[in-house]
Amino acid sequence: MVGFLYVLSAASMWGLIGLFTQYTLAEGISALEIAFWRAALAWIMFLIHASLTKQVKVHRTDLPALFGFGFICVTLFYGSYQLAIRDVGIGLAAVLLYTAPAWVALLSWLVLKEALTTTKMACVVMTILGVACISLGPQLLTGAPFNLNLFGLAAGLLSGFTYALYYIFGKKFLYRYATPTIFVYALPFGAALLFPFVTFADKTPQAWLLLIGLALVTSYIAFSLYYAGLKRLDATHASIIATFEPVVAALSAYILFGEHFSIFGSIGSALILVAVFLVILSGSKARRAEALNEV
Template identity: 75%
Template sequence: MAGFLYVLAAAFMWGVIGVFTKFVLAEGVGVLEIAFWRAMFGWVFFLIHATVAGQLRAHRQDLPALLGFGVICVTLFYGAYQIAIRDVGMAMAAVLLYTAPAWVALLSKLVLKEEMTMTKAACVAMTILGVTCISLGPKLMSAAAIQLNLFGLAAGLISGFTYALYYIFGKKFLYRYPTPTIFVYALPFGALLLLPFINFTHKSPAVWLLLIGMALVTSYGAFSFYYAGLKRMDTTHASVVATFEPLVAAILAYALFGERFSLIGYAGSSLIIAAVLLVILSGSRPHKTMGSEA
């Protein structure tokens, strides 16, 4: 029960990323600057944790991989997700983020040499169809809005792809270190690579508090709770609980900002979430490969 509550707490924390982003964007701060400060303030919290717990050291030969993880989880993932929230809204961005399990199915075949099952292939097809349904909505709008939506759609898919790389990378390497150690090295390096693309703006004390709160809740808090939950429950069940994130984001987007999908958009969202659950739940059952089933 404790593990379930930890992972559920992490899902709720990730679900409020869009809320913080919307409020900070309204104050004139750019999306990449938001990603930068989310990473840097998150790094401060992980650095304090790692220092107190004596978890600062990493093997020299592992530093390239830890820094590479920074490129994935900050430069690409943080940046793309913030852009998606800005351009397509927090509800749609959260759904597109959860195309990650479909990407994992494909990357597991290519990188980890895992077998591609009929279930995984069906889930990839469901995800593609779901994203297509979501992207049809903007075609009812002006040409400028279509272009903006397509850019946001691409950013959302990139966030899902880089989120999938997080799991692939972790399966091959990051199990060696505790969570604070990983992020002490990854977060600042990934943030520094964003610097050439950022125009820093003047920020009021309220905006600084929002940025610090965002890092505390959605970076340090969410990852800490998630991995605490993984120590108390298996990965499959933890992943299922984590899919509450897009639900939380959609409810908050509707309640706070009046965001809503068209009917076909909701159908596409349902397909994506159904594909996510199938990919995750099928992991606990024995599979036949596509060739054997054929």
């Protein structure tokens, strides 16, 4: 249950990314610059944490993997998601991003040797359908056309795949390094590869506060909580629980901007909540089985 609460809290914080982004875009800052500062400022926070707790050092042979994590899960993930939003729109981009649980289930089976159970696959299908209902519901109701192109679809699928690698990498390296240690090396490398594509704008004090808040809440705190939860859950279950993020995003948009849930949004939220409940239930059964085996 503790692992579930950690991941759910992280997902709730990730659900605020859209709010931070909307207010920051209004300050005249581009999406790629927002991505750059989110990574760069979060790196400073993780560096301070790692320095105070003496968790900076890593084995030299692990540096290529840590830099690879920065390239894949910061540079490629941030970049591909922005390109998908540009070319196919926010709604479909979100659906393609949340193919991540399916990628995680497949990669967990291939790389981590986690069992690919019927319950896991059912939860993966429900989460993807749920996100599709929340994100694409307005177009389905109004009959608005979808802006589809092959490059945008490929970028969206790449965002889902690279997002999934957060889970796989976390399970492979968590037992070796603390969370701050991983991000001390991954974030600056990922931000550096974004740097050539960023056009920097003049920023007001309010813009800096928004950027710092984005980095603090959605990167430093959220990833710290998430990886603490991942130590207690398998990767597929964690990825399914994290799809609570679009539910939080939709609810916050309703509260702050008056954006109403459609019938599809309500159905999608219900599907995600049922999937999360099944994850909790299956996790409890697994723990009980382990306890009986130990007796």
